Amino acid sequence: MTALHASPETAKSVTKDAPTGLPFGVSPWLEAACGDYAIKALSVLSLIGLWYIAAARLPATIMPPPHTVVEVLWQEMMSGPIWTHVLVTLRRIAIAFSLAMSVSLMLGFAMGMFRAAERFFEVWVLTAMIVPSLVLILTIYMVVGLNDMAATIGAALPVIPIVTINIWESIKSVDTKLIDMAKVYRAEKMRIIRSVITPQIAPTLFASARFGLGLVWKTVLFVELLGRSDGIGYQIQFYYQLFNMSGVLAHALLFLIIMLILEIGILGRFERRFFHWRPAARRL
Amino acid sequence: MTGNGQGTQLRSRAASIEISQVTKIFPDSRGGALKALDRASCSVSPGEFVCILGPSGCGKSTLLNILSGLDESYEGSAQIHGRPVREQLAAGFRVGYVFQEPRLMPWRTVRENIEFALRASDFPASQWRAKIDRCLALVELSDFGEFYPLQLSGGMQQRASIARAFAIEPDILLMDEPFSALDELTARRLRQQLLTIWMAYRSTVLFVTHNAFEATFLSDRILMMTKGPGRFCDEIDLKFLTRPRSYEDTQVFDASRNVVRRLFDHVGSLDAEDQTQLSSARSAPALQNSTRFVP
Numbered sequence: 199m200t201a202l203h204a205s206p207e208t209a210k211s212v213t214k215d216a217p218t219g220l221p222f223g224v225s226p227w228l229e230a231a232c233g234d235y236a237i238k239a240l241s242v243l244s245l246i247g248l249w250y251i252a253a254a255r256l257p258a259t260i261m262p263p264p265h266t267v268v269e270v271l272w273q274e275m276m277s278g279p280i281w282t283h284v285l286v287t288l289r290r291i292a293i294a295f296s297l298a299m300s301v302s303l304m305l306g307f308a309m310g311m312f313r314a315a316e317r318f319f320e321v322w323v324l325t326a327m328i329v330p331s332l333v334l335i336l337t338i339y340m341v342v343g344l345n346d347m348a349a350t351i352g353a354a355l356p357v358i359p360i361v362t363i364n365i366w367e368s369i370k371s372v373d374t375k376l377i378d379m380a381k382v383y384r385a386e387k388m389r390i391i392r393s394v395i396t397p398q399i400a401p402t403l404f405a406s407a408r409f410g411l412g413l414v415w416k417t418v419l420f421v422e423l424l425g426r427s428d429g430i431g432y433q434i435q436f437y438y439q440l441f442n443m444s445g446v447l448a449h450a451l452l453f454l455i456i457m458l459i460l461e462i463g464i465l466g467r468f469e470r471r472f473f474h475w476r477p478a479a480r481r482l
Numbered sequence: 483m484t485g486n487g488q489g490t491q492l493r494s495r496a497a498s499i500e501i502s503q504v505t506k507i508f509p510d511s512r513g514g515a516l517k518a519l520d521r522a523s524c525s526v527s528p529g530e531f532v533c534i535l536g537p538s539g540c541g542k543s544t545l546l547n548i549l550s551g552l553d554e555s556y557e558g559s560a561q562i563h564g565r566p567v568r569e570q571l572a573a574g575f576r577v578g579y580v581f582q583e584p585r586l587m588p589w590r591t592v593r594e595n596i597e598f599a600l601r602a603s604d605f606p607a608s609q610w611r612a613k614i615d616r617c618l619a620l621v622e623l624s625d626f627g628e629f630y631p632l633q634l635s636g637g638m639q640q641r642a643s644i645a646r647a648f649a650i651e652p653d654i655l656l657m658d659e660p661f662s663a664l665d666e667l668t669a670r671r672l673r674q675q676l677l678t679i680w681m682a683y684r685s686t687v688l689f690v691t692h693n694a695f696e697a698t699f700l701s702d703r704i705l706m707m708t709k710g711p712g713r714f715c716d717e718i719d720l721k722f723l724t725r726p727r728s729y730e731d732t733q734v735f736d737a738s739r740n741v742v743r744r745l746f747d748h749v750g751s752l753d754a755e756d757q758t759q760l761s762s763a764r765s766a767p768a769l770q771n772s773t774r775f776v777p
């Protein structure tokens with residue numbers, strides 16, 4: 199009797215339960231991808247278009263058109279010295295970024311997990327966030343001296359509070375229900391941290407890293423402009439003082455391209471690979 | 483019947499449960515206290531399917547948390563198979579827990595989620611595949627092991643969590659209103675499936691619900707709880723209902739009417755406010771009881 203009764207319901211429910219969020223067939227996916235690329239191309243083209251419009255309305259000394267800037271950039275790239283400056287700046291970014299991320303991770307984890315640490319560091323973090331970056335950087339230059347160490351610390355410092363707050367919040371919002379589940383099934387503490395807590399905060403950690411990188415490269419240019427005699431920031435400052443806007447924009451453009459490649463090409467790909475289990479928010 | 487073929491492969495070490503004079507008090511944020519359990523006592527024999535039936539906020543889940551080792555601060559004694567919960571869990575007794583929500587890790591596939599529980603329960607990796615395949619088959623999810631939970635419907639996710647609970651071959655299976663978040667059709671099918679698996683496996687089950695029909699349909703015995711503070715107030719033996727049970731069986735239906743009547747007899751002894759709370763069958767927040775402070 200039960201078997202007879204169960205079978206029609208079984209059939210019904212299996213179709214009803216069929217998964218809804220699967221990757222769709224290949225051809226609509228391709229279409230979607232092409233659509234994406236078309237939108238991206240349009241977006242870049244309209245940016246260049248805006249630049250042309252601005253260039254047409256302003257004197258060439260103030261706002262040179264894109265092709266002039268590209269030409270200047272090409273000459274710089276061929277003649278060589280720009281590459282040393284790029285490398286110097288990239289090195290500073292790498293060091294400042296690692297510094298900022300490791301301090302933020304330690305602070306964020308401590309503040310998210312221990313109430314005492316939270317109470318203690320909250321004022322520090324808020325203070326560091328509210329004090330203007332300019333003041334922080336100038337103070338570091340004064341205290342540490344006009345050298346490379348001061349530059350990297352100065353570039354990292356304004357980024358730390360912002361990234362710390364991100365990490366701290368993400369740890370506080372960890373789902374304790376999953377932790378309870380893991381405890382019921384007798385998982386050890388280390389395993390819970392590794393398999394239950396870390397994957398939950400990984401998306402935020404990753405977003406924080408991207409965000410941190412975006413901030414660090416701005417602060418690095420800033421510290422170079424304020425107190426270094428090499429690097430892209432210094433070059434931009436140099437050409438600015440010569441009133442050579444083509445030079446300023448050419449350096450900025452090269453860096454923009456490098457950072458875009460880093461952002462989209464490496465970090466973006468990495469993110470897609472790691473978080474494929476998450477349904478895309480845009481499906482909403 | 484259906485599951486007996488698989489039953490021979492499943493280990494059966496059903497354990498008994500003895501709860502005696504358990505009192506649990508939650509401090510609230512204003513310095514007061516809420517008594518969730520008040521000298522609650524009950525016992526479950528090995529292999530028995532017992533439902534705890536009671537209104538929301540009567541301490542049913544608290545009891546499960548104590549038995550699963552999640553909650554270790556309480557008065558009284560909670561024992562699994564003659565020894566305190568803590569000792570018994572340390573000695574390797576296994577508790578399966580099906581929560582109200584599936585509680586699957588969304589970044590792991592269904593199979594990996596079950597692997598997590600098997601690894602935590604110290605099963606050798608060589609056995610995982612076979613065990614998982616068998617449990618997924620029991621809940622009819624054989625084709626969905628490599629899917630991520632968010633790709634599945636709510637009912638399928640809950641089935642996966644039932645598969646996880648059975649995969650570790652639990653000595654005790656605790657279920658905390660596992661079907662209350664599902665639509666009635668899905669819930670019915672899952673109840674039937676649960677009984678089929680349980681009949682093959684025969685572990686001790688403690689199933690918490692506020693649904694009188696569900697309790698009647700599933701259990702050998704119903705333990706009724708009243709709220710504020712929670713304690714057991716009645717017991718109904720349902721072993722006379724033959725298994726396998728069916729939804730169409732008038733005997734089950736009559737028995738459930740009797741259960742509802744008995745339940746209302748007890749709830750009626752509470753104030754009118756609580757009664758409306760129950761009859762509207764809404765899940766009231768646990769703090770509902772906070773009017774009854776403990777000095």
